[in-house]
Amino acid sequence: MSFKEFLSAVAITLTFVAFYPYLRGILQGQVKPHVFSWVIWGSTTLVVFLAQLQAGGGAGAWPIGVSGAITLLIAVLAYFRRADLRITRADWFFLIAATSSLPLWYATSDPTWAVVVLTLVDLLGFGPTVRKVYAAPHSESLAFFGLLAARNGLVVMALESYSVATVLFPAAISAACLLLVCLILYRRRLLSATSR
Incomplete structure (x- = not known):
């Protein structure tokens, strides 16, 4: 096993470590x-996985593929467990913006453009969760997003070739997860101080 494959295996392990309690929290009604x-x-994570493979990401792309599959499972659970289905106009904007950018990738047929577009789409996906966390900071798992930030750092180190197509997505998602962790901590502290 090469060092890159070892880092990828660690990143996949972190993916399962992060997602297991998150999935359990959904099933128990604690995470919404x-x-x-x-x-x-x-959706975007699975397409980025395919684009990273096409761009030579190798073992570093594997955790992204695993994450994409588990992420779609969470979407299904969120729907069927009625986790958070309060949909605002802003949420519709984020969904429409996300889905409307996918044909752009198809038109370019370039893995770099695919990753750029899909990274922007994925970052737009944080919109509804940021809105929700701002109002209800205890409705999300702090550890989950912290582990995903660390996992994506390992993904970058595990990549077999470095380019915009391979690095942009995991680096941007790591940064977004760190910012979400900061927002959760800030809002929890603020709400705790105002409830005293």
Whole structure:
């Protein structure tokens, strides 16, 4: 096993470590994911996985593929478990913006453009969750998004070739997860201080 494959295996392990309690939290009704965010994230993550493979990402792309499959499972659970189905106009905007950018990738047929477009789409997917976390910061798992930030850092290190097509997605998602962790901490602290 090469060092890159080892890093990929660690990143896949972190993926399962992050997702297991998140999935359990959904089933127990403690975590209430926003269905639109997870549909956007699952769809884009799987397409980015395919684009990374085409661009030579190798073992570093494997955790992205695993994550995409689990993310779509969470979208299904969010819908069927009625986690968070409150849909606002802003949420519809994020979903429409996300899905309307997919034909652009198809038209370019370039993995770099695919990853650029899909990274932007995936970042738009954070919109409904940011809105939800701002209002209800205890409705999301702090550890989950922290582990995903770390996992994506490992994904970057596990990549077998470095280019915009291979690095942009995991680096941007890592940064977005870190920002979401900061927002959750800030809003929890603020709500705790105002409830005293």
